[in-house]
Amino acid sequence: MTITTRNGASAGANDALAANGTDADNGAAESTAVTADQKIDRQVIGLVGGAHFLSHYLIFLLPPILPLLKADFAVSYAALGLIITIFNLSSGLTHVPMGFLVDRIGARRLLTYGVAASTIIYFSMGAIGTYSAILVLAAMAGVANSVYHPADYALLSASISPKRIGRAFSLHTFAGFAGGAVAPLVMAYTSMQWGWRVGLMLTGVVGLAVLLSLLLGRRYLSDSTTQPTKAVEAAEAKNTADKLPESNKSGQSNAASEKSGMALLFSMPIFMCFLFFIMLSMSQGGISTFAVAAFVSIQDISLKGAQMALTAFLVGSAVGVLIGGQIADRTRHHEWVAVIGFLITAVVIFGVGNMMLSAGWVIAAMALAGLNFGVIMPSRDMLVRAVTPEGSMGKVFGFVSTGLNIGGAITPVFFGWLMDQGEPRLLFWFAPLFMLMATVTVLAARWARPNVEAPLKV
Numbered sequence: 515m516t517i518t519t520r521n522g523a524s525a526g527a528n529d530a531l532a533a534n535g536t537d538a539d540n541g542a543a544e545s546t547a548v549t550a551d552q553k554i555d556r557q558v559i560g561l562v563g564g565a566h567f568l569s570h571y572l573i574f575l576l577p578p579i580l581p582l583l584k585a586d587f588a589v590s591y592a593a594l595g596l597i598i599t600i601f602n603l604s605s606g607l608t609h610v611p612m613g614f615l616v617d618r619i620g621a622r623r624l625l626t627y628g629v630a631a632s633t634i635i636y637f638s639m640g641a642i643g644t645y646s647a648i649l650v651l652a653a654m655a656g657v658a659n660s661v662y663h664p665a666d667y668a669l670l671s672a673s674i675s676p677k678r679i680g681r682a683f684s685l686h687t688f689a690g691f692a693g694g695a696v697a698p699l700v701m702a703y704t705s706m707q708w709g710w711r712v713g714l715m716l717t718g719v720v721g722l723a724v725l726l727s728l729l730l731g732r733r734y735l736s737d738s739t740t741q742p743t744k745a746v747e748a749a750e751a752k753n754t755a756d757k758l759p760e761s762n763k764s765g766q767s768n769a770a771s772e773k774s775g776m777a778l779l780f781s782m783p784i785f786m787c788f789l790f791f792i793m794l795s796m797s798q799g800g801i802s803t804f805a806v807a808a809f810v811s812i813q814d815i816s817l818k819g820a821q822m823a824l825t826a827f828l829v830g831s832a833v834g835v836l837i838g839g840q841i842a843d844r845t846r847h848h849e850w851v852a853v854i855g856f857l858i859t860a861v862v863i864f865g866v867g868n869m870m871l872s873a874g875w876v877i878a879a880m881a882l883a884g885l886n887f888g889v890i891m892p893s894r895d896m897l898v899r900a901v902t903p904e905g906s907m908g909k910v911f912g913f914v915s916t917g918l919n920i921g922g923a924i925t926p927v928f929f930g931w932l933m934d935q936g937e938p939r940l941l942f943w944f945a946p947l948f949m950l951m952a953t954v955t956v957l958a959a960r961w962a963r964p965n966v967e968a969p970l971k972v
Contacts, residue, residue, distance in 0.1 A: 563685055565665075592933075595803070596926070612664050628662060641715055691828065700820050791916075811870060826880045837885075853956060858946075922930075
């Protein structure tokens with residue numbers, strides 16, 4: 515009996531050791547797989563984030579030097595605003611078609627083409643350096659810019675692990691804001707040292723660095739939007755659908771069949787998100803384009819100080835995006851995050867344009883406004899995800915992103931006209947007004963959201 519017990523114990527011990535060894539091996543393998551998975555995700559975020567950095571860097575190159583362009587070209591601010599309008603029109607008109615093209619020829623290839631084209635175009639702006647040439651090149655730059663959002667979101671969706679996709683979107687947005695924050699600093703320094711034309715030509719260095727990174731790291735970027743993420747999304751939809759009443763299941767099926775393609779894009783919730791993006795762009799457009807010139811006119815501040823104020827707004831926005839990402843992960847009420855952020859930003863922007871402040875206070879106020887504005891951005895993306903059916907993320911984001919271009923096309927000429935009329939303070943009336951209108955659209959988008967919960971990605 516003793517021997518049997520011992521043998522049994524030994525056998526049991528051996529079995530336990532074998533089981534533990536197997537578990538340990540499996541755990542080690544899983545840990546290695548997770549580490550490799552995280553490494554790939556970091557590579558993808560770095561590559562796509564670098565492209566988004568370049569996109570916003572290029573967008574914010576011209577606004578800080580508008581007073582210099584006005585002096586060199588001897589044109590009105592409305593004429594300078596036309597440059598920004600043409601850029602946004604061409605980008606807005608090509609955004610949705612570019613999204614379909616991304617699906618056809620591949621996001622990775624198209625993003626590489628877009629980076630190369632953007633770099634050449636902005637280098638040419640500085641090399642040629644005439645008003646008429648910049649107008650033509652602005653139209654070309656808009657087409658190149660329309661590549662970034664559809665390609666970026668397609669690559670992130672196909673390449674990033676589903677459990678980290680939210681953080682990937684947040685860092686993607688942060689990279690864009692960082693690019694916009696760096697551009698005024700670079701242009702302020704280079705324009706003082708060598709002139710604005712050299713500042714524009716130096717974008718060739720930044721663009722070439724991003725282009726080389728995409729070429730060298732192309733193996734990390736997946737163009738397939740039908741592989742593991744689709745399987746995971748389908749499983750999630752099925753699990754959620756199993757918990758729904760039969761009436762809701764049929765409603766889900768009908769919604770999926772009836773709303774697709776262009777019909778989906780013009781459904782009420784997504785169209786309200788589209789309007790929200792327009793108001794978002796209009797609220798920021800006047801500030802980012804004419805705040806520097808307006809501050810020089812109405813505040814006791816130098817051109818350098820005014821450029822620093824705009825930079826503070828953009829840097830604050832970049833920091834706010836990271837804070838907003840944490841908030842977005844901890845709440846389902848993304849519409850209220852956007853509303854509160856807009857209200858605070860509107861009050862600060864109105865105050866900084868209608869009170870006499872020293873340069874230090876102007877810079878501090880713009881940093882605070884930018885911080886709150888940035889907090890809105892992750893919740894903005896989550897709102898869009900919440901009304902987007904499975905498998906339609908690319909086309910929906912391409913469509914609503916067009917709203918940014920439409921708003922960007924409307925505001926520059928309007929705010930430029932206000933500047934030409936000698937009313938720079940009205941910039942700080944209308945920008946907050948557009949923010950208040952944005953709060954209405956974001957709440958309307960929330961109320962228009964369908965009751966079907968399965969397709970919602972909050």
